[in-house]
Amino acid sequence: MTSREILTIQLGHYSNFIGTHWWNIQETNFSYDSDSPSEINHDVLYREGENLKRQVTYTPRLLLVDLREAVGYLKEQGTLYDTSQSEEAQQSLWDDTKVEVLKGETVNKSPFIKSLNESSEAQTPTSSSLSLENNINSWVDYLLPRFHPRTLNVIKHHKHDGAMYPFGIFTYGRNLWNTEQFSDDFSERIRAYVEECDLMQGFQIILDSVDCFAGIGASCMQHLKDEYGKSIISFPCIDSKRTDPSASNMIKILNTALCWQHVEEYTSLFSPLCCGEAAWPQIGDSRVFNHLTYNSELKYHSSALLATALDTLTIRYRRKEYSNVVLSDLCADLNKLGRKATATSLTLPFPMAAKADLIDVLDDFEGPLWTSLTPNCDISMDKNMQSIVLRGISEERLKRPISHAMKQMSKPAYRCSTVHEMMMLYLGCTCHASATYLSNISSPLYIKSPYPKIFNNNITETGDVIGWPIGTDVQSVPVMAGLHSGNDLSAMYESLHSQLSRIRSIKKFHAFTDSGLEEDEFNECLNYLLDCKENYEDHYI
Incomplete structure (x- = not known):
């Protein structure tokens, strides 16, 4: 391959x-x-x-x-790549008694x-x-x-x-x-x-x-x-x-x-x-995940969430099944109309209730499907170009067989035969005027040390959500993450421009001017932020 x-x-x-x-x-x-x-x-x-x-x-x-x-x-x-032999050979080329050796401080592991x-x-x-x-x-x-x-x-x-x-x-x-x-x-x-x-x-x-x-x-x-x-x-x-x-x-x-x-x-x-919900002028409140308790003050915690999102959303161009789907396809799908900025979302864990099927979970779901990890930007469900990846939902958890389907048979989604088909139906019904590319794999995200212990005690070993504390170590979880391009990013650019425009003259920031930043370059940056804000505004009649 x-x-x-x-x-x-x-x-x-x-x-x-x-x-x-x-x-x-x-x-x-x-x-x-x-x-x-x-x-x-x-x-x-x-x-x-x-x-x-x-x-x-x-x-x-x-x-x-x-x-x-x-x-x-x-x-x-x-x-x-062991270089000890070559180092020994080099040492033999000179008299050790005439060489001054300087040693740095020992770094503890x-x-x-x-x-x-x-x-x-x-x-x-x-x-x-x-x-x-x-x-x-x-x-x-x-x-x-x-x-x-x-x-x-x-x-x-x-x-x-x-x-x-x-x-x-x-x-x-x-x-x-x-x-x-x-x-x-x-x-x-x-x-x-x-x-x-x-x-x-x-x-x-x-x-x-x-x-x-x-x-x-x-x-x-x-x-x-x-x-x-x-x-x-x-x-x-x-x-x-x-x-x-x-x-x-x-x-x-x-x-x-x-x-x-x-x-x-x-x-x-x-x-x-x-x-953080906001990143300027200071870091705002931390993003809320319903089934996680993490400390956003710790790089070790916050970086784990961002890494989980990156690992999941990049699966689109790393799958074996569709090796012809590459990074350039993702970029071409989302950078329309000169919009190169996107917002990143994460759903961790994807809220699969214990012993429940995907059809019931989606039918009973309330609230936003994802949490934004892009500062000063909340991702709406409507009017987006988006690439979403779902992992950890197997076909066995799609729906019940006809003999045990009961109320599921009355739902339109029961006609779906794959996880991909059912998720696309759900996104088509909830994400109005959005164009979605969905990728999915059945294997969950396996959790082992040193991944931080941030899951609440109502999450089972396999990542299901239950209604009481269980207190077990989570071994695997279903995850969803995505990239979204839409008018929500306009607020991000507007807030950054508003803060930057408080600088009346770059000359007060001597470190920048002394190292080569000119007033024209600063003004160009201000205009760039304003142009991006306007570029992401959709004016629907």
């Missing part, structure tokens, strides 16, 4: 929190049972290789960038990572005895996969909150990309991955949008568009952790606006992500 490969790029600390959960989820959901093979083609995002010991490796086709302080114990060259290394079984340790929430300082503290040597890219001369080399300005990131050392090395790593692919379909990029990584991401996307001309889908992310009001809020707003302006220019499709 031909694989249409995709290269994933993660830029920034919070983006790597999301990416780590995403790769963990994928590895947890690998199927090694030949009798029930995976419905997902993992070769789209993973690459097969061979290390120096001629052992077969299977690693994410991934490039990630973060600061030195965030990568902790990880080695830049990874651990799969989290208890979870230590338990992984100490485990003699090829299993993920349970977190019952490990309080992950209290031991997660960085994304490396719960990382399951092992990386290819070219995956990790470390920025060594900056700190997130450093006074001497700050990393919170969009133009700083753009200038860093323009340095020959960074751009040549990173571009070469991209080229090496691309040349390995047989039939590449494009790139997916997760990037922090409130700091320097936004500038790196914008320049990277420009490079990808100019050099490769493939489809690019990007997800600018905002951490939902609240902070006290300060002048840095306006800097983050300006970074976000500049990020979106350039992302919209260079990508095929993009969707901002945040677990």
Whole structure:
């Protein structure tokens, strides 16, 4: 089977929190049972290789960038490709007594990572005895996969909150990309991955949008568009952790606006992500999920929700059954009329009542079907172009057989013979004037440590909703996620423009002007937000 490969790029600390959960989820959901093979083609995002010991490796086709302080114990060259022999050979070339050796501080591993290394079984340790929430300082503290040597890219001369080399300005990131050392090395790593692919379909990029990584991401996307001309889908992310009001809020707003302006220019499709209802001037209340209890102040929690949404909605172009459905199809469906921005939705878990069929669940369902994960944007059920993916509902739970159907037979949906057909009927009846592309697979999302324990105690082991507390660990859940393009995004652009227009002159923000941002560029950004607001307004007579 031909694989249409995709290269994933993660830029920034919070983006790597999301990416780590995403790769963990994928590895947890690998199927090694030949009798029930995976419905997902993992070769789209993973690459097969061979290390120096001629052992077969299977690693994410991934490039990630973060600061030195965030990568902790990880080695830049990874651990799969042993270089100890070559290091010993190098050491023999000089006199050790005449060499001064400088050693950095020892970086401690989290208890979870230590338990992984100490485990003699090829299993993920349970977190019952490990309080992950209290031991997660960085994304490396719960990382399951092992990386290819070219995956990790470390920025060594900056700190997130450093006074001497700050990393919170969009133009700083753009200038860093323009340095020959960074751009040549990173571009070469991209080229090496691309040349390995047989039939590449494009790139997916997760990037922090409130700091320097936004500038790196914008320049990277420009490079990808100019050099490769493939489809690019990007997800600018905002951490939902609240902070006290300060002048840095306006800097983050300006970074976000500049990020979106350039992302919209260079990508095929993009969707901002945040677990807060609002993201400016400060983070608002956290998004509510009926059957979840999570702490949006913890990157470890909020990033798990965003990663679950990404893992689910990207199944559309990762399925084995329809290998001809690719990323460019998704982009072409949703970026009509110059609308490249979309809103991301998540339904976790999809509310299947215990011992109930899908036909009854949909018939009794009240309220919105999904929760928005895009800031300052609530997704309505009407007038959308949308791509939705549902996983975890098997055909056996569609409806009862005729001999036991009873009241189900009186419902029009009883004539549906597949989950896909019934869901399309439901969406056609509830999402008026919407064009929907629905993908579905029967396998649920399998939940294992280090996925956070955020499900309420009325969720069964298999993800069903019941009316009383059961207190069991959730092992799998049905999930629905989607991308939506509609006039609801107009409010997002309007609110961002309203906040950014409070800046009367960019000259007051010396860090931006000193690093190359001009007044005309700032005004162009303001006009861009206003144009997008008007572009997403639908005027129906």
